[in-house]
Amino acid sequence: MAKSSDIGMVQSAALSISELNDLLARVAGSQSRVAFRELFSHFAPRIKGFMIKSGANEELAEEIVQETMVTVWTKAGQFNPAKAGASTWIFTIARNKRIDIMRRINRPAPDPEDPMFQPDPPISGEDFTQANEDQVRVRAALKHLPPEQAEIIRLSFFDSMTHSEIAAQLALPLGTVKSRLRLSFRKIRSALGDER
Amino acid sequence: MMIRHHPNEATLLTYASGGLSTALSTIVATHLGLCPSCRARTENAEKIGGALLSDVEQVAMSASALDLVLARIDNAIPVQPEKTVRHCGHHGLPAPLGDLLPENIDSLRWWPVGPGIRQARLGEGEEAVRLLRISPGRAVPHHSHGGHEMTMIVSGSYTDEIGRFMPGDVADLDPEVSHQPVSDAATDCICVIATDAPLNFTGWVPRLMQSLVRI
Numbered sequence: 001m002a003k004s005s006d007i008g009m010v011q012s013a014a015l016s017i018s019e020l021n022d023l024l025a026r027v028a029g030s031q032s033r034v035a036f037r038e039l040f041s042h043f044a045p046r047i048k049g050f051m052i053k054s055g056a057n058e059e060l061a062e063e064i065v066q067e068t069m070v071t072v073w074t075k076a077g078q079f080n081p082a083k084a085g086a087s088t089w090i091f092t093i094a095r096n097k098r099i100d101i102m103r104r105i106n107r108p109a110p111d112p113e114d115p116m117f118q119p120d121p122p123i124s125g126e127d128f129t130q131a132n133e134d135q136v137r138v139r140a141a142l143k144h145l146p147p148e149q150a151e152i153i154r155l156s157f158f159d160s161m162t163h164s165e166i167a168a169q170l171a172l173p174l175g176t177v178k179s180r181l182r183l184s185f186r187k188i189r190s191a192l193g194d195e196r
Numbered sequence: 197m198m199i200r201h202h203p204n205e206a207t208l209l210t211y212a213s214g215g216l217s218t219a220l221s222t223i224v225a226t227h228l229g230l231c232p233s234c235r236a237r238t239e240n241a242e243k244i245g246g247a248l249l250s251d252v253e254q255v256a257m258s259a260s261a262l263d264l265v266l267a268r269i270d271n272a273i274p275v276q277p278e279k280t281v282r283h284c285g286h287h288g289l290p291a292p293l294g295d296l297l298p299e300n301i302d303s304l305r306w307w308p309v310g311p312g313i314r315q316a317r318l319g320e321g322e323e324a325v326r327l328l329r330i331s332p333g334r335a336v337p338h339h340s341h342g343g344h345e346m347t348m349i350v351s352g353s354y355t356d357e358i359g360r361f362m363p364g365d366v367a368d369l370d371p372e373v374s375h376q377p378v379s380d381a382a383t384d385c386i387c388v389i390a391t392d393a394p395l396n397f398t399g400w401v402p403r404l405m406q407s408l409v410r411i
Contacts, residue, residue, distance in 0.1 A: 036269070037266075040262055040265065041262075043249075044262070045255055045257055046250070046252055046254055048255045048256075049252045049253050050249050053252060062258060066264060066265050069265045070265060070268050070272060073269040073272055074269075083239060084242065085243075087247070087249050088246025088249075089246075091242065091245035091246045091248070091249045092245065094249070095214040095245060096214075103218060103322060105218055105322060108224075108225040110225050110226070110228040110229035111229065111291040114284075114285060114291045115283075116284065116285055116294060118231065118232055119232070120235070121232060134240075134243055135246060135250070138244055138246070138247040139247045139251065142248070153244065156209065156213040156215050157215075157244060157245055158248070159215075160213065160215045161215050162210070162217055162344065162392040163215075163343075163344045164343050165215075173371075174344065174370075174371045177206075178204065181205075181206035181209050181210065182204070184209075185209045185241060186205070188241075188244055189237070189240055192243070194236070194237065194240055
């Protein structure tokens with residue numbers, strides 16, 4: 001099977017974060033199939049690559065991609081570019097689809113319609129460029145993680161491992177796993193200005 | 197509901213990555229419904245996933261994949277924001293725990309596990325969580341946690357070496373931390389406990405009984 005890395009490189013260069021956000025806005029606003037095709041050609045090989053790196057076989061990876069892209073179409077109206085970039089939003093959909101399919105159970109999530117739900121404080125002084133810059137910052141911070149922290153991020157995000165599974169895999173005490181995860185997350189957060 | 201005790205950052209990161217067990221996710225998701233600041237932090241963790249997805253090595257889709265998806269979206273109806281009136285969860289907690297808990301907590305099958313302490317099971321399989329009900333003034337014997345274990349207070353309150361835990365608070369203790377919660381309100385302290393392993397009641401009860409014997 002041919003790998004599309006080369007084509008992919010061209011595509012990544014061609015589609016900036018704000019272009020991807022615009023494509024999603026067109027899908028949400030006018031159900032543009034042209035925009036959806038472009039989103040598909042950008043994201044489908046990435047979601048598939050992500051799932052294969054996570055241990056999925058061809059068939060499962062393609063199933064997750066299809067489920068994810070159908071949801072991108074139906075829920076595009078819920079995408080909020082002020083919160084995160086398109087790839088983060090699509091990551092969360094793919095993550096949920098993988099969990100739904102693998103565990104045959106919906107991933108527990110908060111329900112913003114719940115009367116008890118505490119809404120976000122109003123966003124002040126932030127605009128869409130903030131979310132774009134965030135993605136660049138996270139990417140840079142990830143590249144600078146020490147190897148043992150990068151490894152633990154990989155096990156968590158690609159392999160969806162629980163703390164206990166990571167501890168078993170790396171033959172580390174659970175407490176060490178938690179503190180490594182905490183340390184690596186702090187570096188990412190500090191790159192995002194979340195220093196509390 | 198004033199939240200004083202939050203999930204650990206490592207737990208929020210793992211909720212975002214998709215690595216948290218269903219039972220632990222239930223507690224985190226309920227907390228996130230109550231806590232905008234932990235929600236914002238979780239959204240920051242999801243940006244790691246976004247960056248990894250952007251930069252991952254791509255794998256070509258099969259030739260028919262796009263057509264299959266296009267055929268499916270032809271019949272798909274865009275999801276409109278729900279207009280239905282959402283009912284209130286139970287015991288002042290939002291979904292998912294507010295929906296899982298029965299309105300009348302006494303309707304659960306409670307059985308004693310020690311003096312003034314009863315437990316019940318809620319849900320099935322991977323979703324299953326344990327409820328602990330501690331009579332006023334009673335203490336759960338000193339114990340630490342073998343795996344990743346989280347507790348959310350539903351009603352009443354307890355105090356341990358870390359502080360006072362009230363409804364909505366989450367105890368997300370590191371495994372080496374040993375604590376002795378004392379139920380310190382006028383009513384029973386009821387809390388939900390989740391782990392990252394399938395619930396093993398036969399494993400847990402003897403562990404607690406063992407601790408009781410030690411006292």
